[in-house]
Amino acid sequence: MDPLEDVLTLIGVNGHLSASMAAGGRWGLRFNPLDGVKFNALRRGRCLLTVEGLAAPIELATGDCFLLTRPVPFVLASDADTALEPADPVFAAAGPDGVARAGTGDEVALIGGRFSFHQRARALLLDGLPPVIHVPAATAEAGAVHWAIDRIADEVRHTRIGSTLVAEHLAVVMLIQVLRFHLATAATPGSGWLAGLADPVVGPTLRAMHADPAARWTVESLAGAAAVSRSTLAARFRDLIGKAPLDYLTGWRIELAAARIRRGDGTLAAIARDVGYGSESALSVAFKRVTGTSPSRYRSEAS
Structure with a gap:
């Protein structure tokens, strides 16, 4: 068996989809650290991702995806100097359509969630990864990530027989695509498993x-x-x-x-x-x- 298949099977990775998000005008959301690994895909528009510990923000454009491999605070915002508000109340107030809204308008649209693992997973898989893996829209992996997120959202929305299991397997597909991208494009091999x-x-x-x-x-x-x-x-x-x-x-x-x-x-x-x-x-x-x-x-x- 492929060692990556071995480890992903052993650590019991599960995907959890959060509410979608729409934003417009000037806006900024401050996110608390989450257990596991956070992911987001930008469906429409542009925004800035700022992660605690990184020297500079990352510019995100339509079709980009990112993976946060550490439980650290981060910010999504329209620009670098806008006022920030806590993200948790915004997502808690998501409407019947399951969309959380920030600012005014809907020029920006994101969908995301997180991966959870068994307790011993970090040393097996995550140690040695950079804090953020940014997958630009032009890569084949970004297309595969968006395909998987579309299918996950569909399964969660319609709750058909076996939807939870299908969504979890699709989440693993998405994670593998992001890891493949990192291994193929990292400027230096770094260290770690x-x-x-x-x-x-x-x-x-x-x-x-x-x-x-x-x-x-x-x-x-x-x-x-x-x-x-x-x-x-x-x-x-x-x-x-x-x-x-x-x-x-x-x-x-x-x-x-x-x-x-x-x-x-x-x-x-x-x-x-x-x-x-x-x-x-x-x-x-x-x-x-x-x-x-x-x-x-x-x-x-x-x-």
């Missing part, structure tokens, strides 16, 4: 471990999968992922075990065997070292 996935040395190593996490991997055998020396693999892996290859493997095995424990899928002995540990006690030691709690306690807290 996604950067490693695109790297010619670390990428094959990750794919090998994800294809068979229970195998008796060594640094030498992983280096063979990447066709490099052990020292080259160790240095490159640590530079991008921030840990040694076998430490990453341990963490991934524990993530797989934790997911099965949450689902109640099998005995601890069976889980231990399937993720690469020779015994339940060996899994328990590794599990507590990584998560800070025992498998049995984790199971009771997850139930």
Whole structure:
């Protein structure tokens, strides 16, 4: 399996659509930090996105999309020096049509929402990403994002059989398109798990471990999968992922075990065997070292 598919399946990503928004004239909304990952698509008009911690605002035009990967305050506004009002009351006052309104007129139209993940998702997927991923309208990914948002809005609006499940899957499609755009266009590869996935040395190593996490991997055998020396693999892996290859493997095995424990899928002995540990006690030691709690306690807290 593709490691990105692995991780997106494991972290349980869900999409949540918020009210649409219309704005005109001079307007500005201040948004509080949201748990998870925020997304918006600009259907019509132009506006400025200002994110806490970024040196300059981002100009958004019709068809642009953006993803906020950190729970930080941000502002959407007609211009840089307009007065701001809190966004929450504006969205709480959305009319029967589900549209929140700011300023006067409707020259600007946005639709958006957020992605939520299981608690342990950030280190797996989000660490190493920039605070904002801006997808300009001219890219193929922006078209795919808008297509997915259209379908999500339609499913939520009509609440047909299976609408929630369809909307959640469409949200994953949208997220993958944005991540693809980032990997294809980032000026520098940066660091983190996604950067490693695109790297010619670390990428094959990750794919090998994800294809068979229970195998008796060594640094030498992983280096063979990447066709490099052990020292080259160790240095490159640590530079991008921030840990040694076998430490990453341990963490991934524990993530797989934790997911099965949450689902109640099998005995601890069976889980231990399937993720690469020779015994339940060996899994328990590794599990507590990584998560800070025992498998049995984790199971009771997850139930």
